[in-house]
Amino acid sequence: MARSEDTLPARGTALTVVSWVLQVIGAGLFLLMGFGKVAGWPDFITTFENIGAGQWLRYFVGVAELAGGIGVLIPRLAGLAASGLTLVVxxxxxxxxxxxxxxGWVLPVVLIVLMGALAWIRRAETASLPSYLRGLLGRG
Incomplete structure (x- = not known):
């Protein structure tokens, strides 16, 4: 039995479709880029060498992109994941x-807009996460 605070406000069909399109595009792009960074594709190695922060940053960003790419496919986590990915880009x-x-700033700016839009569309799910987690832990 769902508690009233676990139910989310209704969203129009158009926004739901836009949300899922953004989620699938975001997941595909971030999973691909994250895998490339973790796997050590030469272009990413060169880019991070040119940044000068060390290859640890490539791994860190790659893992963040992989986690975010998975997170945007989970409806309750999609807004939070999109917010995190927005910070990464x-x-x-x-x-x-x-x-x-x-x-190289062009693609990140496009992704800022796309992930920002997804975070805004999924803001109700993000806002409901604390109460949802309290309910899961039996402390609600």
């Missing part, structure tokens, strides 16, 4: 603009 855009000074 803000860092990428700033890195390309300030440190690398190349045109």
């Amino acid at each position: 803000v860092g990428a855009a700033l890195t390309h603009l300030v440190i690398l000074q190349d045109s």
Whole structure:
């Protein structure tokens, strides 16, 4: 039996479709890019060498992208995952603009918009997470 605070407000069909399209696109892109970073694809190795922070950052970002790519496919976690991925790509855009000074900032800016839109659409699920978790833990 669902408690009243576990039910989420209704969302229109159009926003639901847009949300799922963004979730699938986001999952595909971030899983691919995260895998590439963790697997050590040469372009990513070179990029992170040029950043100068060390290859540990490539692994860290790769794991964050993999986790976010999985998270955006779980409806209750999609907004939170999209918010986290937005922060990751803000860092990428700033890195390309300030440190690398190349045109690599374009894709991150597009992803900021897409993941920001997903986070906004799924904001009700994100806001309900604390009460949902309390209910799961039997402390509600």
